[in-house]
Amino acid sequence: MAEVLVYVDHVDGAVRKPTLELLTLARRIGEPVAVALGSGAENTAAALAEHGAVKVLTHDAPEYADYLVVPKVDALQAAYEAVSAGGSLAAVLVPSSAEGKEIAARLAIRIGSGIITDAVDLEAGDEGPVATQSAFAASFTTKSRVSKGTPVITVKPNSAAVQAAPAAGAVEALAVSFSEKATGTKVTARTPREATGRPELTEAAIVVSGGRGVNGAENFSVIENLADSLGAAVGASRAAVDAGWYPHSNQVGQTGKSVSPQLYIASGISGAIQHRAGMQTSKTIVAINKDAEAPIFDLVDYGVVGDLFEVVPQLTDEIKSRKG
Numbered sequence: 001m002a003e004v005l006v007y008v009d010h011v012d013g014a015v016r017k018p019t020l021e022l023l024t025l026a027r028r029i030g031e032p033v034a035v036a037l038g039s040g041a042e043n044t045a046a047a048l049a050e051h052g053a054v055k056v057l058t059h060d061a062p063e064y065a066d067y068l069v070v071p072k073v074d075a076l077q078a079a080y081e082a083v084s085a086g087g088s089l090a091a092v093l094v095p096s097s098a099e100g101k102e103i104a105a106r107l108a109i110r111i112g113s114g115i116i117t118d119a120v121d122l123e124a125g126d127e128g129p130v131a132t133q134s135a136f137a138a139s140f141t142t143k144s145r146v147s148k149g150t151p152v153i154t155v156k157p158n159s160a161a162v163q164a165a166p167a168a169g170a171v172e173a174l175a176v177s178f179s180e181k182a183t184g185t186k187v188t189a190r191t192p193r194e195a196t197g198r199p200e201l202t203e204a205a206i207v208v209s210g211g212r213g214v215n216g217a218e219n220f221s222v223i224e225n226l227a228d229s230l231g232a233a234v235g236a237s238r239a240a241v242d243a244g245w246y247p248h249s250n251q252v253g254q255t256g257k258s259v260s261p262q263l264y265i266a267s268g269i270s271g272a273i274q275h276r277a278g279m280q281t282s283k284t285i286v287a288i289n290k291d292a293e294a295p296i297f298d299l300v301d302y303g304v305v306g307d308l309f310e311v312v313p314q315l316t317d318e319i320k321s322r323k324g
Contacts (some may be wrong), residue, residue, distance in 0.1 A: 002090035003083055004030040007076060007103065008048065009095045013040025015047040017203055018095040018157040023051040025122040025160050029129045030090040032167075033057065035079045035174070037072055038064035042171060049169020051162065057082070057174040068185040069099065073106045075176045080111055080150070082174070089150050091129050093122075096154040097202070104154045113149025120159045120260065120281055129153065134281045156281070157203045158260045201233045201250060206263045207282070209235030209252055210245075211275075213268020213289065213308055217245040222312050223267060229319040235259065235279075237269045253278040267308045271296025288312060 004026040009016045019034075026032040034053040036044040041058040048056050057079050063071040076092070083089050094104040096118050108115040121132035130145045131153055145151070201207065208230065210223035220234075227234045236246035238253050252259055254277040264282035269275060271287070271294055279285070280299060287296040288304045288311050297303045304311055 002030040002088040003033045003054075004090050005076070005079055005083060005092040006032050006034045006053070007072075007092070007094040007100065008034050008036040008041075008044055009097070009100070010036060010038075010040065010044050013043025015044050016095075017162065018097075018155070020047070020051045020162040021157065021160045022093045022095065022155055023048065023053060024163045024165075025155060026091075026093055027052050027165060028122060029124045033079075033083055035076060037075050045169050045171045049167055050164055052165040052167050053169050054167045056169055056171045058171060059174040059176050061176070061178075063178055063182055066187055067183050068187060069102050069106070070184060071178055071182045073103055073110070074178050074182055075174065076103060076107050077110055078176045079174055080107070084150070091151040091153055094152070094154045096156045101154050104152045108149075108152040111149060111152075113152055114146035115152045115154075116144055116146060117154045118258070119153050119155045122153065122155065122160075156258065156260050158205060158262065158283075196234075198227065199231070199233045201235060201252070202257050202259055204233035204259070205261050206230050206232035206265075207235050207252070207259050207261045207279070208232045208265045208267065209237065209269060209279075210240055210267050210308075211237035211269030212239040212243075213270075214240060214245065215268075217243075219309075220246055222309060222316075226265070226267075226312050226316045226319075229316050229323070230263075232263075232265075233259075233261075237272075237275050266296055266300075267312055269296055270294045271298070 006022045009019045023032050031054045032052050033055045034048045035057045045056045094100045116131045119131035123130050128145050133142050208227040235252040236250045241251045254274040258278045260281040262283045265286045267288045285300045286302045287300045288308050290307050292305045
């Protein structure tokens with residue numbers, strides 16, 4: 001069976017959920033070979049093996065932390081060449097983060113292959129892997145495959161349910177030679193992100209977002225309380241962010257972040273096309289808005305016409321009550 005390279009997104013050895021989703025998808029088209037780079041890379045092996053990695057290629061060097069992107073591209077190219085030389089390679093899968101898409105694009109250029117970004121599903125095809133994408137703000141669903149070279153595919157978080165499938169997970173050291181460009185952009189400082197205790201917005205299984213209808217920064221606590229009762233991430237529309245009510249890092253939409261959770265709750269959001277572009281691939285969408293004609297109701301699975309300041313606290317209380 002052909003092998004599938006899976007780029008591992010981890011923090012000091014703790015594997016992030018999108019990588020486990022990639023392993024689930026990779027098993028549909030071949031045998032997953034994980035590539036873990038940087039500090040703690042060897043510590044990823046147990047989690048990766050539990051979710052189907054037959055091999056784990058690891059390499060650590062200060063360049064991964066000290067310089068941007070290119071060292072990781074060099075390493076992934078080295079993994080591609082090593083695996084290709086030893087057999088058949090079906091695809092290279094990378095998480096669809098901002099960094100992941102840059103890594104994938106650079107790799108595709110280097111190896112002369114086609115690239116597919118923001119896939120939401122993956123299946124085996126007679127002529128290679130077939131990726132499903134949502135296009136034009138999820139107005140269309142497309143199925144695509146790469147016709148040249150080894151497919152390089154980035155996959156959006158929450159596109160597949162994580163499934164355990166124990167495999168060997170044999171750890172092998174990856175030989176990497178960094179190119180001259182690897183040290184072209186140096187990281188001069190890092191500022192830790194302020195911890196909120198909530199999941200990362202783009203990876204969360206549940207997202208609760210607030211918009212213009214929240215009517216002030218001081219009122220976002222209503223949205224946060226509902227999110228915390230569900231163990232969800234908090235999002236915001238562009239209108240709320242532009243008004244200074246919530247940080248831009250939480251903006252969902254065309255000029256913000258794209259999310260694809262299992263459940264998306266939009267409170268006080270009208271549903272402009274720019275916002276819809278960032279959340280329409282959510283599996284289940286719930287909207288709360290006092291305007292029955294709001295465009296958001298055109299795409300929801302469940303809609304509540306009502307004042308969010310009455311509906312949301314009642315929903316929060318009911319959730320807490322059932323949990324209790």
